[in-house]
Amino acid sequence: MSLLSIANVSKTFQTPGGPVHAVKDVEIDVQPGECLAIVGESGSGKTTLANMVLGILGATEGTISFEGAALPIKRLRDHRRMIQLVQQNPLSALNPMRSVGAAIRLGLDTYGIGARADRWGRVEAALEAVGLPAEMRNRAPTALSGGQRQRVSIARALAVEPKLVVLDEPTSALDVLVQARVLRLLNDLRRDRGLTYIFITHDLAVVRNVADRVAVFQSGQLVELGATAQIFTTPQTAYARSLIGAVPVVDDAELALRNQLAEGA
């Protein structure tokens, strides 16, 4: 059974300038444990689809089901908990007036995870799991680097033990070296915890590095869906071909170099 199933989902925004069809009749089954990349040019509806998966937006048409159960617009607590988000901009994603620890603890308090007395211990464990020192829980997010902030966002999302994580361009605000390290962390966490990712990105080098399958979006429509290797070697649509062609090709040698640099750093 697929973990998440998106069936004939559409989203139309009513705007003063007329209706905007942001997502049109999309059908995707996300398998447990996979990393599904969503690529497509700006405005192609990637974030809108992600927001419907997260329950931030209701679908105009179609249904989204999780483990076989249709998700209502008003989510049940358990469903909310099972699908978490890592955002693009790690500075905005953390409240400047609250400590790193408070951000991670929020989910624990919301779902009553662990005994009250143990929760700070869990917060520290969550920080260590993303490669940050436990003492960082008392720091303000503003005192952290971009990469550290993104790790905190990841720790916060994972602290509630979700099954599915939506990553909306999680590395595009980071510089290349930090990017590689965060990607490695995400790969490790997925493997160790059996997580499922929906990974939205513009960066096809990232797609190659992390994704099992790729969904290509164009103006709200799913135009191609296939295994990563297949999309890169034999893209079926002209649009997918142009997308791959439009991005500076990062070959395997450069990827290996990036990985090496990341390991050393």
Place this chain on the structure above:
Amino acid sequence: MIRTILVLTRNPLSLLGLILVGLVIVAAVFAPWLAPYPTHNGAVVDFLNNNRAPSAQNWMGTDLVGRDIFSRILYAYQISLTLGVVVLVIATPIGTIIGLLAGYVGGWVEAVLMRVVDVFLSIPPLVLAIAMMGVLEPTLTNAMLAVTAMWWPWYARLVYAIARSEREEGYVLAAEVIGAGTPHIAFREILPNCLPAIITKMTLDMGFVIIIASSLSFLGLGVQPPTPDLGSMVAEGARYLPDSWWLTVFPGLAILIAVFGFNLLGDGLREVLEIDG
């Protein structure tokens, strides 16, 4: 808190504000001990010594019934500060809660709350206060009520504007995705980001509340004799200008010092608290 005060002392104007506000607070709190004639805060009459110019016995002279003006100013500060604190302690939370809910929840809640706020804001403050005092007894409590009624909408509007922009921030989305409820998001996530602006506004407003309260008393609508009030002292003395200048000049200066002090301090706080990363 301590860090904020240290940073404030680096700017000469803020430091002056801090000193003036400190003096006013000390004067108000320790009035019974600092006042040379502590009994003169009430209905004391001493016609032998009335309307005296400043002297060694009465540093700021005496009023028309012979009371020491310096002593009465210290007690008047007590009244002014109490009035300011009570008004702000009531108006700020009301305005803040309304502004937060309107700004974060949006929809019809926003539409209804902000229309009410707009109605209040469209009435000139002094007019509303005078109208209310016309209906109510002119007592200190009613003066506070009147001033509070016209004060909270400003906080609602300030907090509303901040909350509206904060709700677009990623941390609000993050809290929603985690599943935190509206009270948590409004009061624990967004409110802390409004506090610097609220604290700055409260400091500036202490000065304005003191002016408004003095204006009401000046018009005979606020604090009633024999309770000392800076506004009524100026009003009484004004008839005897320029000969008995001390009747007006000292209470007037006292208003100026308090208002000026709170404004300088508020401007300083705005710079320290609101301009940071």
